[in-house]
Amino acid sequence: MEGKIQNAVQDYYPDDFAWCYGCGRQNESGHHFRTVWLGEQTVTIYTPKQEHTAIPGFVYGGLIASLIDCHGTGSAALALHRKNGHEIGDGTEPARFVTASLKVDFVKPTPLGVPLKAVGTVQEIHPKKWKVDVEVFVNDDVCARGEVVAVVMPSTFVKKD
Amino acid sequence: MEGKIQNAVQDYYPDDFAWCYGCGRQNESGHHFRTVWLGEQTVTIYTPKQEHTAIPGFVYGGLIASLIDCHGTGSAALALHRKNGHEIGDGTEPARFVTASLKVDFVKPTPLGVPLKAVGTVQEIHPKKWKVDVEVFVNDDVCARGEVVAVVMPSTFVKKD
Numbered sequence: 001m002e003g004k005i006q007n008a009v010q011d012y013y014p015d016d017f018a019w020c021y022g023c024g025r026q027n028e029s030g031h032h033f034r035t036v037w038l039g040e041q042t043v044t045i046y047t048p049k050q051e052h053t054a055i056p057g058f059v060y061g062g063l064i065a066s067l068i069d070c071h072g073t074g075s076a077a078l079a080l081h082r083k084n085g086h087e088i089g090d091g092t093e094p095a096r097f098v099t100a101s102l103k104v105d106f107v108k109p110t111p112l113g114v115p116l117k118a119v120g121t122v123q124e125i126h127p128k129k130w131k132v133d134v135e136v137f138v139n140d141d142v143c144a145r146g147e148v149v150a151v152v153m154p155s156t157f158v159k160k161d
Numbered sequence: 162m163e164g165k166i167q168n169a170v171q172d173y174y175p176d177d178f179a180w181c182y183g184c185g186r187q188n189e190s191g192h193h194f195r196t197v198w199l200g201e202q203t204v205t206i207y208t209p210k211q212e213h214t215a216i217p218g219f220v221y222g223g224l225i226a227s228l229i230d231c232h233g234t235g236s237a238a239l240a241l242h243r244k245n246g247h248e249i250g251d252g253t254e255p256a257r258f259v260t261a262s263l264k265v266d267f268v269k270p271t272p273l274g275v276p277l278k279a280v281g282t283v284q285e286i287h288p289k290k291w292k293v294d295v296e297v298f299v300n301d302d303v304c305a306r307g308e309v310v311a312v313v314m315p316s317t318f319v320k321k322d
Contacts, residue, residue, distance in 0.1 A: 020216070021214055051189075060181060157216040
């Protein structure tokens with residue numbers, strides 16, 4: 001299912017900012033999370049690898065936190081892009097967000113070996129600061145809930161030569 | 162420096178519960194975070210790999226969240242073990258904690274290529290539930306602050322055959 005998703009926001013991040021271990025298309029070692037609209041919500045689907053173990057049979061919490069994190073920044077980028085009158089794939093680059101804060105409640109042990117679905121609900125706090133509420137599902141079960149506050153990438157993230 | 166640390170709590174988790182991607186000694190693909198006492202506080206030191214990039218030159222937030230997560234559960238295990246009259250390496254196994262909730266504030270961009278030092282302050286909420294406040298340093302700069310609520314691993318984490 002993951003392979004069929006078209007027009008993920010991460011497919012259109014500027015090349016220089018597409019190296020994220022979680023969601024950068026240019027990071028060969030990374031997870032390659034990809035985030036799309038699902039009606040008025042957003043979704044990222046990802047199947048953890050066997051190595052992403054916490055206790056045997058269950059998914060590592062740090063991977064779930066990573067999924068929520070990148071889903072949050074990706075969702076904020078989608079939302080600002082739409083607010084600006086654009087859709088992904090229309091030839092314009094979405095803004096790149098980074099995470100100001102991340103909160104995760106682990107609701108129940110998350111079984112390993114099946115797809116996780118992160119669903120986001122996006123809310124504008126400020127033109128450059130968005131809050132994304134995230135639920136992570138396995139089938140119809142909510143296994144984790146998260147909240148991401150994402151901000152448009154500040155200039156402190158640009159390396160000085 | 163990481164190689165010289167003795168008596169990390171993760172060195173003594175029961176074999177069946179030492180597979181965590183973040184801190185399990187048996188997970189060949191994982192980060193192998195190792196947590197020790199530092200006076201009345203706890204510390205985990207880890208140097209991210211080049212692939213653990215967010216924006217080029219800076220550490221991926223999901224890796225920082227993972228470090229805080231495992232440092233939290235490891236610190237809780239250290240604290241309960243000491244409360245029970247034991248020290249790591251005295252021949253007794255520490256309890257295995259899992260994460261109930263995780264909160265991370267990303268204070269400033271975290272430079273890649275240098276060691277991160279997570280320092281924890283542990284507080285008992287309940288005999289089976291501990292809160293760990295974590296600061297992640299690069300040299301003397303706090304780059305992230307976290308809070309982990311860790312609970313003794315419940316029976317729902319034991320796979321049914």
